[in-house]
Amino acid sequence: MIFLIISTEQGLVCPIYASDYEDAWHHAIIHSDDAWKITQGRKEIVVAVIDSGVDFSHPDLISAGWINAGEIESNFIDDDGNGYIDDVFGWDFVSNDSAPGPTIDDPVNWHATFIAGIIAAPKDNFGIVGVAPNVTIMNVRILNADNMFYSFEVFGNAIRYAAENGADVINLSVTLSDNSSLYMDDIEYANSLNIPVVAASGNNGLSVISYPAKSDNVISVGATSSWGETADFSNYGEELELVAPVGNSEDDDNIISIVPPDLYSGGWGTSFAAPQVAATIAMMKSLNDSLSVAEIRDILHKSAKDLGDPGRDILTGYGLLNVLKAVQAVLLPPEDSSYQFLAIFPILAVITIIVVKKRKS
Ligand SMILES: [Ca+2]
Ligand SMILES: [Ca+2]
Numbered sequence: 350m351i352f353l354i355i356s357t358e359q360g361l362v363c364p365i366y367a368s369d370y371e372d373a374w375h376h377a378i379i380h381s382d383d384a385w386k387i388t389q390g391r392k393e394i395v396v397a398v399i400d401s402g403v404d405f406s407h408p409d410l411i412s413a414g415w416i417n418a419g420e421i422e423s424n425f426i427d428d429d430g431n432g433y434i435d436d437v438f439g440w441d442f443v444s445n446d447s448a449p450g451p452t453i454d455d456p457v458n459w460h461a462t463f464i465a466g467i468i469a470a471p472k473d474n475f476g477i478v479g480v481a482p483n484v485t486i487m488n489v490r491i492l493n494a495d496n497m498f499y500s501f502e503v504f505g506n507a508i509r510y511a512a513e514n515g516a517d518v519i520n521l522s523v524t525l526s527d528n529s530s531l532y533m534d535d536i537e538y539a540n541s542l543n544i545p546v547v548a549a550s551g552n553n554g555l556s557v558i559s560y561p562a563k564s565d566n567v568i569s570v571g572a573t574s575s576w577g578e579t580a581d582f583s584n585y586g587e588e589l590e591l592v593a594p595v596g597n598s599e600d601d602d603n604i605i606s607i608v609p610p611d612l613y614s615g616g617w618g619t620s621f622a623a624p625q626v627a628a629t630i631a632m633m634k635s636l637n638d639s640l641s642v643a644e645i646r647d648i649l650h651k652s653a654k655d656l657g658d659p660g661r662d663i664l665t666g667y668g669l670l671n672v673l674k675a676v677q678a679v680l681l682p683p684e685d686s687s688y689q690f691l692a693i694f695p696i697l698a699v700i701t702i703i704v705v706k707k708r709k710s
């Protein structure tokens with residue numbers, strides 16, 4: 350039996366040779382630029398991009414790539430004993446080798462690189478800035494030159510590879526033809542290690558969320574236009590949790606990111622909403638890497654800006670991603686009852702003193 354995995358349909362607008370931070374309008378909407386005053390992410394925090402293969406030779410991504418410190422390059426030995434020979438820079442699950450970059454004639458060779466730029470392009474007065482500029486990207490290739498893959502089991506292996514080799518959050522800007530324990534068990538395994546899994550809702554413009562985003566174990570992210578309405582292409586439904594700004598496919602500004610070999614471009618698709626949430630989780634974990642998946646989801650839900658119908662709704666979930674509020678929430682003391690009692694107690698004491706003094710006079 351053939352299982353089909355296909356990345357969400359998406360488009361590039363018009364590749365250009367330079368881009369400025371000012372073109373990246375999404376930062377003002379999700380308040381990532383305000384969050385950078387608190388943290389720009391830590392290098393030790395790793396976002397796994399399981400996708401078409403990231404091109405780290407792009408000048409606006411150099412040095413953002415994960416390196417497997419336990420592995421020695423090109424000695425044909427699995428030095429760290431993780432089951433993958435010479436996997437210094439990640440793993441290519443398409444050609445089953447240690448070179449996970451995109452192939453040059455690959456028509457979608459830009460997809461993973463575009464996602465990596467949205468997450469972690471450095472804040473260096475050159476080109477664009479990612480939502481979490483200082484974090485690290487783990488490169489795991491799963492999509493072939495036709496933007497497809499044919500085995501749920503190998504997809505599951507890619508998730509397990511990321512989870513077992515130090516990913517702090519996993520981004521899946523792919524949609525699958527069906528649910529299957531062949532990869533869902535591996536997503537549950539990642540969650541059991543405190544690793545959240547984020548996925549794109551899909552680009553069919555339908556009231557059905559695509560797998561894997563549809564699963565309870567995955568944080569489901571849809572896209573909005575630049576003016577904050579659900580994008581025409583963005584799948585929606587009761588499982589949708591958050592939305593992030595990408596732009597509509599037509600007649601709108603599109604999110605700007607990097608494209609091989611050294612270009613910038615606008616792009617559309619829920620593929621580019623999910624990595625904004627994955628990057629936000631990396632920012633949160635940069636402040637506290639012991640947060641549980643449940644705590645992270647709770648903070649993301651409560652810090653989102655409510656859109657559309659009041660409260661959670663099928664078109665926008667809990668609302669629009671807010672990076673600043675999510676990061677601030679990590680720094681707040683826990684809301685336990687003893688803390689609230691201590692906060693109220695001094696106020697009661699002050700009132701009592703005033704009453705006593707008045708009676709004396
Ligand atoms: Ca190895
Ligand atoms: Ca080796």
Ligand SMILES: [Ca+2]
Pocket residue numbers: 409470471472473474475476477478
């Ligand atoms: Ca830059």
Ligand SMILES: [Ca+2]
Pocket residue numbers: 655656657658659660661662665666667668
């Ligand atoms: Ca709402």
